[in-house]
Amino acid sequence: MMKFNFPGPGISCSLHNHTTFSDGASTPEEMCHAAKAAGLKIFGISDHWCVPVCDGTDWAEWCMKHEDLEKYINTLLALKSKYDDDDFCLKIGLEVEFYPENIDSVLENLKKYPIDYLIGSVHFTGTFSVDHDIADWDGLTQAEMDDICEKYWCQLEKAAACRDFSFIGHLDLPKKYNLIDNSKYFSHAEKVLDILQKNSGAIELNTAGWFKNCAEQYPADAILKSALKRQIPVVINADAHHHSHINRNFKQAASLLDKLNN
Ligand SMILES: [Zn+2]
Numbered sequence: 666m667m668k669f670n671f672p673g674p675g676i677s678c679s680l681h682n683h684t685t686f687s688d689g690a691s692t693p694e695e696m697c698h699a700a701k702a703a704g705l706k707i708f709g710i711s712d713h714w715c716v717p718v719c720d721g722t723d724w725a726e727w728c729m730k731h732e733d734l735e736k737y738i739n740t741l742l743a744l745k746s747k748y749d750d751d752d753f754c755l756k757i758g759l760e761v762e763f764y765p766e767n768i769d770s771v772l773e774n775l776k777k778y779p780i781d782y783l784i785g786s787v788h789f790t791g792t793f794s795v796d797h798d799i800a801d802w803d804g805l806t807q808a809e810m811d812d813i814c815e816k817y818w819c820q821l822e823k824a825a826a827c828r829d830f831s832f833i834g835h836l837d838l839p840k841k842y843n844l845i846d847n848s849k850y851f852s853h854a855e856k857v858l859d860i861l862q863k864n865s866g867a868i869e870l871n872t873a874g875w876f877k878n879c880a881e882q883y884p885a886d887a888i889l890k891s892a893l894k895r896q897i898p899v900v901i902n903a904d905a906h907h908h909s910h911i912n913r914n915f916k917q918a919a920s921l922l923d924k925l926n927n
């Protein structure tokens with residue numbers, strides 16, 4: 666898998682976007698059209714790709730059907746030939762569910778396709794989906810919530826060590842519903858950043874968090890500040906599930922990064 670080179674400052678780019686191939690509401694063409702109209706130079710589509718390691722998860726409700734992968738690639742290749750020009754480039758990506766148990770075979774299989782980049786994300790701890798539905802958290806004890814978060818961060822450490830991801834998605838995702846004390850896990854985040862720094866990895870500033878119960882970007886200011894201090898690349902993304910969101914809050918994100926970098 667080719668490691669994607671991040672465009673320099675000033676190049677408008679959006680790399681974390683979902684379509685109707687997984688849980689997005691807009692078609693790839695609607696997304697692509699909107700990206701070009703918005704003046705983005707590099708636009709990546711990265712639908713959810715999950716190969717579960719156990720039964721009983723809800724992955725099929727929000728990830729691409731395995732039999733659709735070829736159609737997904739062909740659709741994006743066709744859109745590339747229609748939309749790409751000197752000012753615009755469509756990139757073919759996937760947001761890959763990271764499971765230490767099967768990541769090698771998952772990556773090996775994806776090598777067969779002309780994919781430009783992969784986002785490494787963790788959404789599951791065991792069969793529990795961290796960010797799918799707030800109702801999943803109903804009735805959990807504090808100890809159970811702590812356990813989910815601990816497991817999440819341990820899994821993310823392993824994802825950070827995987828050199829095939831262009832960047833790690835929404836680093837502090839368990840804070841989404843504002844049900845946990847996210848600051849308790851900053852030491853875990855530091856460990857993840859240590860590993861990324863050592864492996865030339867990268868993270869994203871994911872603006873979707875501003876529109877969730879947590880009402881802040883992923884990851885938190887303190888984690889971003891630490892990443893910037895370590896000179897870990899931070900790419901601004903919207904995690905868009907609708908064509909009107911492809912660069913949502915990018916200006917605020919850029920000024921936040923400027924502020925935290927000083
Ligand atoms: Zn995600």
Ligand SMILES: [Zn+2]
Binds near residue numbers: 681682760904
């Ligand atoms: Zn996503």
